[in-house]
Amino acid sequence: MNIALIGASGNAGSRILAELVRRNHMVTAIARDTARIATAPGVRAVGIDLHDGAALADVLRGHDAVISSVHFLASGPDALIEAVKASGVRRYLVVGGAGSLEVAPGQRLIDSPDFPAAYRDEALAGAAFLDKLRGETDLDWTFLSPSAVFAPGERTGTFRLGGDALLTNANGSSISFEDYAIALVDELEVPAHIRRRFTVGY
Numbered sequence: 001m002n003i004a005l006i007g008a009s010g011n012a013g014s015r016i017l018a019e020l021v022r023r024n025h026m027v028t029a030i031a032r033d034t035a036r037i038a039t040a041p042g043v044r045a046v047g048i049d050l051h052d053g054a055a056l057a058d059v060l061r062g063h064d065a066v067i068s069s070v071h072f073l074a075s076g077p078d079a080l081i082e083a084v085k086a087s088g089v090r091r092y093l094v095v096g097g098a099g100s101l102e103v104a105p106g107q108r109l110i111d112s113p114d115f116p117a118a119y120r121d122e123a124l125a126g127a128a129f130l131d132k133l134r135g136e137t138d139l140d141w142t143f144l145s146p147s148a149v150f151a152p153g154e155r156t157g158t159f160r161l162g163g164d165a166l167l168t169n170a171n172g173s174s175i176s177f178e179d180y181a182i183a184l185v186d187e188l189e190v191p192a193h194i195r196r197r198f199t200v201g202y
Contacts (some may be wrong), residue, residue, distance in 0.1 A: 003188070004028045004063040004089070006050065006070055006080070009036035011152070012095050012177050013069035017043065019181040022190070030059060036161055037106035050075045053083045066190055069095040071124035077132040085138055087119045093188060095180075096145040098173075100130055101121025101166040101199055109148065109166055119158035130197055144184050149202035159200050167201030175201045 003020055007013040008029035014037075020027050021040045027145040029037045034045040041195050046059055050070065056079075059191025062067050068080055084092050098117070099110035109115060110123045133141045149165055161183065166173055177181075187193060 001064040001190070002026045002028075002062070004030060004060045004066045006030045006056075006068045007095075008045075008069070009033060010069055011070075012150070012180060013145075014038060015177040015181040016067060016095070016184055017108065019178075019185045023185060025185075028059065028063065030056075039144075052078060053079050053086070056083040056198050058088035060084060060089055063087075063089050063166040065089065065091035066095065066098050067093045067095070067184070067188070071122060072097065072129055073122050077129040081132060081136060081139070088096055088136075090140045090186075091191075092141045093184060094129065094133065094141065094143045095184070096130060096143040097126030098145050098148050098166065098199075100197075101125040101145050102164050103166050122128070133166045134195075136195075138181065140194050142187055142191070142195075143197040144180070144193075145197060146185065146200065147175040147200040150177065150180065152177055154178060155182065159183060159202055162199045162201065164197060165199075167199055169202055171202070173201055181185065 003025050008017045009031040026042045035046040037045040058073045065086050101109050103109050130143050155178035159179045
């Protein structure tokens, strides 16, 4: 497949790029600083300002799918969604956040009293992005939320998938960037959550 990956140089984005390359996809890797994008066969690095919607739409045009892996506070949902729609690409996968996942019926993780204040604004922006997507009918979108701890680790290929509830085990709630990338590219290749949010964790 021919994939456009927005945020290809970030923590999650770089692992997603590696997973796409591992599976022999062609990738247009988009980032502000192309020097930080790993060089690999089938990868074309493109530097662009995400706030320039027309330019972004031009870069996205002609791809089979778009993957967005950028901080929510660094890019407005309206601008990104409208750029994808303007490009004519229907399949849109978003690296989501954990804050909007439920820890009890009707209670989101972000609403927990011990939710870290440092992450609150980003989590709220992620929840707003998900709400925006849920009202979107022109795109075949998927929003994949990681577990509470989203960090570098191993590529094990062993994890669980869930829906809107935070996944936990005896060690808490976590997923590595590497295993998250597997779950996201699995969804890309065999869509099972069209116009839905799902989550991944150990």
